[in-house]
Amino acid sequence: xxxxxxxxxxxxxxxxxxxxxxxxxxxxxxxxxxxxxxxxxxxxxxxxxxxxxxxxxxxxxxxxxxxxxxxxxxxxxxxxxxxxxxxxxxxxxxxxxxxxxxxxxxxxxxxxxxxxxxxxxxxxxxxxxxxxxxxxxxxxxxxxxxxxxxxxxxxxxxxxxxxxxxxxxxxxxxxxxxxxxxxxxxxxxxxxxxxxxxxxxxxxxxxxxxxxxxxxxxxxxxxxxxxxxxxxxx
Amino acid sequence: xxxxxxxxxxxxxxxxxxxxxxxxxxxxxxxxxxxxxxxxxxxxxxxxxxxxxxxxxxxxxxxxxxxxxxxxxxxxxxxxxxxxxxxxxxxxxxxxxxxxxxxxxxxxxxxxxxxxxxxxxxxxxxxxxxxxxxxxxxxxxxxxxxxxxxxxxxxxxxxxxxxxxxxxxxxxxxxxxxxxxxxxxxxxxxxxxxxxxxxxxxxxxxxxxxxxxxxxxxxxxxxxxxxxxxxxxx
DNA sequence: GTGATCCTTCGCTTCGCACCGAACCATCCC
DNA sequence: GGGATGGTTCGGTGCGAAGCGAAGGATCAC
Numbered sequence: 270x271x272x273x274x275x276x277x278x279x280x281x282x283x284x285x286x287x288x289x290x291x292x293x294x295x296x297x298x299x300x301x302x303x304x305x306x307x308x309x310x311x312x313x314x315x316x317x318x319x320x321x322x323x324x325x326x327x328x329x330x331x332x333x334x335x336x337x338x339x340x341x342x343x344x345x346x347x348x349x350x351x352x353x354x355x356x357x358x359x360x361x362x363x364x365x366x367x368x369x370x371x372x373x374x375x376x377x378x379x380x381x382x383x384x385x386x387x388x389x390x391x392x393x394x395x396x397x398x399x400x401x402x403x404x405x406x407x408x409x410x411x412x413x414x415x416x417x418x419x420x421x422x423x424x425x426x427x428x429x430x431x432x433x434x435x436x437x438x439x440x441x442x443x444x445x446x447x448x449x450x451x452x453x454x455x456x457x458x459x460x461x462x463x464x465x466x467x468x469x470x471x472x473x474x475x476x477x478x479x480x481x482x483x484x485x486x487x488x489x490x491x492x493x494x495x496x497x498x499x500x501x502x503x
Numbered sequence: 504x505x506x507x508x509x510x511x512x513x514x515x516x517x518x519x520x521x522x523x524x525x526x527x528x529x530x531x532x533x534x535x536x537x538x539x540x541x542x543x544x545x546x547x548x549x550x551x552x553x554x555x556x557x558x559x560x561x562x563x564x565x566x567x568x569x570x571x572x573x574x575x576x577x578x579x580x581x582x583x584x585x586x587x588x589x590x591x592x593x594x595x596x597x598x599x600x601x602x603x604x605x606x607x608x609x610x611x612x613x614x615x616x617x618x619x620x621x622x623x624x625x626x627x628x629x630x631x632x633x634x635x636x637x638x639x640x641x642x643x644x645x646x647x648x649x650x651x652x653x654x655x656x657x658x659x660x661x662x663x664x665x666x667x668x669x670x671x672x673x674x675x676x677x678x679x680x681x682x683x684x685x686x687x688x689x690x691x692x693x694x695x696x697x698x699x700x701x702x703x704x705x706x707x708x709x710x711x712x713x714x715x716x717x718x719x720x721x722x723x724x725x726x727x728x729x730x731x732x733x734x735x736x737x
Numbered sequence: 738g739t740g741a742t743c744c745t746t747c748g749c750t751t752c753g754c755a756c757c758g759a760a761c762c763a764t765c766c767c
Numbered sequence: 768g769g770g771a772t773g774g775t776t777c778g779g780t781g782c783g784a785a786g787c788g789a790a791g792g793a794t795c796a797c
Contacts, residue, residue: 275593276586277523284515285755290507303774316756318775328592337764337773344592351588352510358562358581359509519785537744550786552745571743571794 282327283352287312288320292343292352295330297481298386300342346457349385350446381474381483384446387461388468392485392501396464397445397455399497406443408454413443415460423460426496428467430459516561517589521546522554526577526586529564531715532620534574580680580691583619611716615708618680618715621695622702626719626735630698631679631689633731640677642688647677649694657694660730662701664693 283289287310294309295301301309307317321341324330329348332341343349381392388396400406405419415423415430423430430442445454446461456464468474473489476482485493485501493499517523521544528535528543535543541551555575558564563582566575577583615626622630634640639653649657649664657664664676679688680695690698702708707723710716719727719735727733 272590272593273524273527274520276527276590277518277520279518279589279593280514280523281518284511284513284518286508286511287755289511289514293507293510304772312755313757314774315758315776319755322775334763339774347588347592351585351592354581354585354588355513356506356510358585359506359513521785538742546785547787548744549746549788553785556745568744573744 279327279329282324282329283355285320286310287316288324291317291320291324291341292329292348295341295343296349296352296385297383297476298343298349300333300340302338302340306341343385346385346444346446353384377477377482377484378480381485382481383465383483384455384481385457387446387455387457387465388474388483389446389455390483392474392483393455395499395501396493396497399499400456403497406456406460408443408445408456413441413445413456413458415443419460423463426467428463430463513561513563516558516563517586519554520544521550522558525551525554525558525575526563526582529575529577530583530586530619531617531710532577532583534567534576536572536574538572540575577619580619580621580678584680587618611711611718612714615717615719616715617699617717618689619691621680621689621691621699622708622717623680623689624717626708626717627689629733629735630727630731633733634690637731640690640694642677642679642690647675647679647690647692649677653694657697660701662697664697 283292290310291306294306303317303321304314306321307314310317310320312320321330321332325332325341328344330341331344332339334340379390381388381390383389384393387393397406397408400419400422401408403418403422404416405422406413406415420430441458443456443460444458446457455461468489471489471492472486473492474483474485477484490501493501517526524544525540528540537551537555538548540555541548544551544554546554555564555566559566559575562578564575565578566573568574613624615622615624617623618627621627631640631642634653635642637652637656638650639656640647640649654664675692677690677694678692680691689695702723705723705726706720707726708717708719711718724735727735
């Protein structure tokens with residue numbers, strides 16, 4: 270039998286403006302402190318503490334204590350895609366009224382953004398397409414895998430991946446994630462996270478105004494073309 | 504800029520036990536009257552009326568007046584997959600604790616069920632695979648299309664589809680829908696709905712105890728093998 | 738027409754919970 | 768040690784919403 274009450278609990282944990290604001294702030298995959306989350310939600314620290322406890326109990330976020338700070342992040346990519354699909358229903362209007370014009374209206378968000386811990390938007394999809402075309406990864410339906418050639422390529426570029434990629438690992442090496450705006454898969458999983466981290470470390474991309482939107486740096490344009498043959502102008 | 508408040512509105516519209524129960528009852532794609540929904544939610548009709556109005560305002564369901572009855576159904580397949588993914592988070596526990604064992608625990612639900620208005624579960628995925636193998640449909644990422652050969656095949660089997668399948672129609676002819684338990688795409692859209700309706704009309708399948716779970720009838724096993732070459736025993 | 742059924746609107750009560758002030762732990766810095 | 772900073776716990780207040788009873792359309796059956 271299914272569970273209507275559990276459904277209500279999860280939804281109720283999201284359905285409050287302050288908590289929703291916190292979740293949106295966590296959508297980029299970063300871990301934020303309780304105080305920072307209190308600020309983005311415009312509530313006092315003690316109120317935020319209660320909200321965070323509720324969301325942890327609902328398995329939406331996880332908290333980790335570090336010194337006198339407590340960092341919170343989304344419990345998983347599942348939560349991120351859940352929230353994105355909810356925003357699509359709420360923002361884009363009903364599917365029956367306006368079937369077109371899905372995705373964020375902000376052009377910058379459509380061009381490039383982070384989705385949980387990996388790259389999304391046109392940039393994410395282009396990288397994904399390029400890796401498929403190069404035979405580095407294979408994507409079929411809901412499953413994805415990194416080929417031997419892909420492992421070599423990542424090593425060349427300098428992206429570290431686990432040496433023994435076990436199947437059925439706690440976190441898959443490569444997993445397709447449906448892109449919100451492009452409606453096509455981009456690469457998530459450990460490979461997606463590693464690519465994203467690498468892009469930040471080498472300053473291929475940087476956040477626009479601390480948001481989820483990204484811009485590709487001039488140096489990044491060159492590096493992306495050399496590494497994966499991707500054109501990012503246009 | 505993104506919209507935390509719209510997110511909260513949608514979630515709040517789901518996050519109440521009575522409303523969640525109604526949505527779960529509508530998950531099979533049928534349209535239920537306000538009175539029936541009041542019963543499944545265990546509230547009085549006047550309370551249910553208020554709940555239904557809220558969910559209509561949140562674009563989760565749509566209401567249609569017929570005589571003195573008012574039928575309500577989910578606003579779209581988007582809503583159905585949203586609710587399924589929410590139940591996955593709430594029911595299966597956090598993704599970090601038990602990464603395996605996704606999908607409904609009920610074996611019958613895994614085998615065959617309805618998802619909104621089309622077939623899902625092993626049965627749905629097998630039909631989808633068979634149609635792809637026969638060249639009747641093509642699925643690529645988030646897009647799907649019915650080939651000329653597929654139209655011929657449907658005509659042979661006796662499944663009616665719109666004669667002029669316009670691209671960008673208000674509802675796509677064929678759309679892949681990620682299967683909850685199988686984690687692979689099955690066929691939704693108008694073709695998926697037509698297939699499901701046909702399977703019910705010809706008594707290929709029937710509901711188990713009025714739930715979303717389906718069983719394939721002996722006659723259905725034969726018909727599915729003849730029409731699409733699908734084995735349903737095992 | 739009259740009665741019955743289905744649904745909605747109105748008024749009211751009650752309960753939950755978001756919010757903050759104050760006080761209380763934990764940790765870091767000096 | 769003392770002080771400062773980040774978080775949490777504890778009461779208490781107030782708003783909002785879920786719930787039902789009663790009354791009011793709307794539609795069908797006769």
